[in-house]
Amino acid sequence: MNASNSLSKADLLARTLTMLSETVERYDLFADQMDVVNNPEAATLFRWLSEKQGSRTQVVKKLSEGLTLPHISPWDYDWDDAINTEVPGHSSAHYMMTPYHTLSLAIDVEQSAARLFSEIEQTAQTDETKKLAHGFAREASEFRDYLEHKRSEHPLPEKDWDEDYDPPQLLE
Amino acid sequence: MDTVTQCPSLKPKDYKSGTKPVWCPGCGDYSVLLAITKAMAEMSLSPENVALVSGIGCSSRLPAYLNVYGFHAVHGRALPVATGLKVSRPDLTVLAAGGDGDGFSIGGNHFMHACRRNVDMTYIVMDNQVYGMTKGQASPTTDPDWDKSKLTPGGTKINPYYPLVIALASGANFIARASSTDPNGAAKVLVDAMRHPGFSFVHMLSPCVTFRPEQKDWKKMVRSAPVEPTTDPAIAAKRLMTDDNFFLGTLYKGDRPAYQPELKATVDNISELDKGFIL
Ligand SMILES: Cc1ncc(C[n+]2csc(CCOP(=O)(O)OP(=O)(O)O)c2C)c(N)n1
Ligand code: SF4
Ligand SMILES: [Mg+2]
Numbered sequence: 256m257n258a259s260n261s262l263s264k265a266d267l268l269a270r271t272l273t274m275l276s277e278t279v280e281r282y283d284l285f286a287d288q289m290d291v292v293n294n295p296e297a298a299t300l301f302r303w304l305s306e307k308q309g310s311r312t313q314v315v316k317k318l319s320e321g322l323t324l325p326h327i328s329p330w331d332y333d334w335d336d337a338i339n340t341e342v343p344g345h346s347s348a349h350y351m352m353t354p355y356h357t358l359s360l361a362i363d364v365e366q367s368a369a370r371l372f373s374e375i376e377q378t379a380q381t382d383e384t385k386k387l388a389h390g391f392a393r394e395a396s397e398f399r400d401y402l403e404h405k406r407s408e409h410p411l412p413e414k415d416w417d418e419d420y421d422p423p424q425l426l427e
Numbered sequence: 428m429d430t431v432t433q434c435p436s437l438k439p440k441d442y443k444s445g446t447k448p449v450w451c452p453g454c455g456d457y458s459v460l461l462a463i464t465k466a467m468a469e470m471s472l473s474p475e476n477v478a479l480v481s482g483i484g485c486s487s488r489l490p491a492y493l494n495v496y497g498f499h500a501v502h503g504r505a506l507p508v509a510t511g512l513k514v515s516r517p518d519l520t521v522l523a524a525g526g527d528g529d530g531f532s533i534g535g536n537h538f539m540h541a542c543r544r545n546v547d548m549t550y551i552v553m554d555n556q557v558y559g560m561t562k563g564q565a566s567p568t569t570d571p572d573w574d575k576s577k578l579t580p581g582g583t584k585i586n587p588y589y590p591l592v593i594a595l596a597s598g599a600n601f602i603a604r605a606s607s608t609d610p611n612g613a614a615k616v617l618v619d620a621m622r623h624p625g626f627s628f629v630h631m632l633s634p635c636v637t638f639r640p641e642q643k644d645w646k647k648m649v650r651s652a653p654v655e656p657t658t659d660p661a662i663a664a665k666r667l668m669t670d671d672n673f674f675l676g677t678l679y680k681g682d683r684p685a686y687q688p689e690l691k692a693t694v695d696n697i698s699e700l701d702k703g704f705i706l
Pocket of ligand 3: 484526527553554558566
């Protein structure tokens with residue numbers, strides 16, 4: 256999502272809601288994927304991340320009560336399927352990912368969201384939007400710090416963490 | 428109470444069936460599924476007015492994951508089934524989907540003739556340049572020097588198939604490329620394809636992270652085509668012949684009328700029905 260200096264409060268809330276709900280859906284999907292590939296540690300972490308993001312979504316919904324939010328078409332955003340955007344891309348999941356990788360993915364998401372909201376805060380035209388963006392940026396940075404702390408409890412992945420000794424290759 | 432007002436009323440996730448996909452984590456097909464649901468939500472389509480027909484392959488699992496009518500056809504045969512459905516139920520929005528193996532190998536002949544026939548539907552081919560489901564063999568779009576499959580040691584050494592060029596030469600009325608690495612951009616292309624009358628072909632780049640892990644780099648290679656869609660087949664031919672496979676967007680929009688035979692309340696005999704399909 257691009258920062259824009261003409262965002263109204265409703266615009267910002269609509270964009271944030273879309274971004275957060277898409278992130279919740281993505282974490283749920285990743286958790287389901289990790290169940291299928293028998294990676295329970297990553298599955299549990301993704302479910303936890305989804306819950307956290309879900310409660311933030313509820314808060315933003317509450318802030319939006321009574322407002323008519325504008326419709327945003329998917330192509331009004333320019334996040335792409337890459338890590339370091341506000342919504343984790345589908346390609347950022349790996350069947351052998353460790354808790355360290357899982358938390359790193361979420362840290363990148365929060366980092367990117369914090370950067371985006373700070374940009375919006377700096378360029379906002381109204382105090383209302385500025386204040387809201389400031390709050391969202393602070394929340395994202397605080398959550399990022401917390402995730403970094405949580406990640407420090409996990410060992411760094413081995414260099415060859417994704418080496419599969421029973422690889423899914425055609426053997427004939 | 429939730430008083431947030433947002434339109435359209437159906438969200439992308441409302442078009443999902445609830446069946447959990449079993450694609451490999453990281454597979455591009457997840458983003459294609461997302462892009463399709465976003466496009467349907469954007470067009471406010473009623474799920475009961477949409478049908479998606481597929482062939483066989485990882486990508487062809489799509490109908491199971493959508494909340495619209497679906498038909499998982501025989502390998503390579505999505506297009507004839509979708510054609511039959513659309514001509515008999517022109518009120519439905521019909522999509523066909525599958526992989527490069529399904530659509531260009533075993534289904535290659537149907538592809539050509541579906542382009543010629545120009546029935547009003549959208550065909551999405553999720554191209555990963557490999558047969559994913561059968562564990563990694565070369566497909567028609569595989570580069571000749573790809574040597575990772577034991578069935579083609581040293582590579583296929585044969586010329587890859589250029590689906591967009593073949594679509595144009597065969598008469599497709601809309602030709603575009605999208606990429607799973609940009610599901611929001613892909614949603615836009617799909618909306619345009621579904622709105623355009625006649626046969627719309629969407630070449631959807633969709634990496635197979637398991638058998639073609641190097642395709643993860645596609646996200647750095649794709650870019651928007653720096654051109655507007657053309658209605659001139661000669662300009663389109665030049666454009667598609669010089670294309671490097673990574674330009675995204677709508678590349679050709681034709682103006683041929685869609686093929687739709689007159690519907691009869693009942694068909695008297697089978698040979699009468701046959702006549703409607705003779706080109
Ligand atoms: C008649 C028939 N021949 C062969 C097969 C085996 N088969 C299943 S899927 C497939 C190819 C799938 O490749 P593609 O369409 O590219 O789909 P992907 O799995 O890559 O998404 C083949 C050859 C089959 N199911 N039926
Ligand atoms: S084998 Fe390839 S195409 Fe099939 S689900 Fe896995 S990544 Fe996707
Ligand atoms: Mg394929």
